[in-house]
Amino acid sequence: MDTFHFQYRHNQVYRSWCDLVCKDIATVMTPAQVPALPISFFKTHRVVTTDFEPPLYFESSGTTQTVNSRHWVKDPDIYRRSFTHAFEQFYGPVPEWCIIGLLPAYLERQHSSLVMMVDEMVKMSGHTAGGFYLYEHEKLANTLRQLEAARQKTLLIGVTFALLDFAETHPQQLEHTIVMETGGMKGRKREMTRAEVHEQLCTGFGVKQVHAEYGMTELLSQAYSKGEGRFYCPPWMKVLVRDEEDPLHVQTSGRGLLQIIDLANLYSVSFIATEDVGIVYEDGSFEVWGRLDHSDIRGCSLLVV
Structure with a gap:
């Protein structure tokens, strides 16, 4: 929650998104209630928390017809x-x-x-x-x-x-x-x-x-x-799941679109709504079944279940 409030204050893109989808930030009390920024924003906006000149950036793979994501890295x-x-x-x-x-x-x-x-x-x-x-x-x-x-x-x-x-x-x-x-x-x-x-x-x-x-x-x-396609996160990373029909309905387990909390993303945004479809189990592990049909082709998008 400290990371959420820090990024809300110092990330203009994320703050604008939160203000659009959440009527009152003060009502956000749990990780599942934290607004998640659509991952496509990394293609169209400079998603940074605090103002800095990045020493490097990461760029996604793609095709000549797609726009690649860029992740600006402060540290x-x-x-x-x-x-x-x-x-x-x-x-x-x-x-x-x-x-x-x-x-x-x-x-x-x-x-x-x-x-x-x-x-x-x-x-x-x-x-x-x-x-x-x-x-x-x-x-x-x-x-x-x-x-x-x-x-x-x-x-x-x-x-x-x-x-x-x-x-x-x-x-x-x-x-x-x-x-x-x-x-x-x-x-x-x-x-x-x-x-x-x-x-x-x-x-x-x-x-x-x-x-x-x-x-x-x-x-x-x-x-x-370590096998069977079932993934486990380190303690500072968590995967939630949101409803395909109601993207604001987020749960800690179930089937739907994967939503990721990555606290290492301190200086970009730690709350990301991906376009990956899968299942999150009650113990926090998850499987990835594929990607939404409308998503751009990316490095792993052809490896589907």
């Missing part, structure tokens, strides 16, 4: 702390891992929050075999074989279409490697359900579960799934 260290603490909460200390990124579509453009996260974790890991791979599948396959032989804990985090391509051309049996998809078909392959994607990856890599990361340009936090 990059908040993002570093957020993704580091969240990862370690679910997987343990970063230095224990060898981090490998298979993110060709993201490496080929600038201002990707995902690339920054993986790059920083590669540096924190300090493992000599860690790093990024574009389309060097043979080199990546050899690296994974060496890491497996050394029984090194490894994270292979990749965009979905690249992981599918790699699993098809270089199948392996991975025992000490976690395969984590970040979404992202980008029209490269036919539309597939998450279950189909994970079945192919499990077969190609010989793993029982495929992990997943849920994040987006407009956030500074990530949720993680």
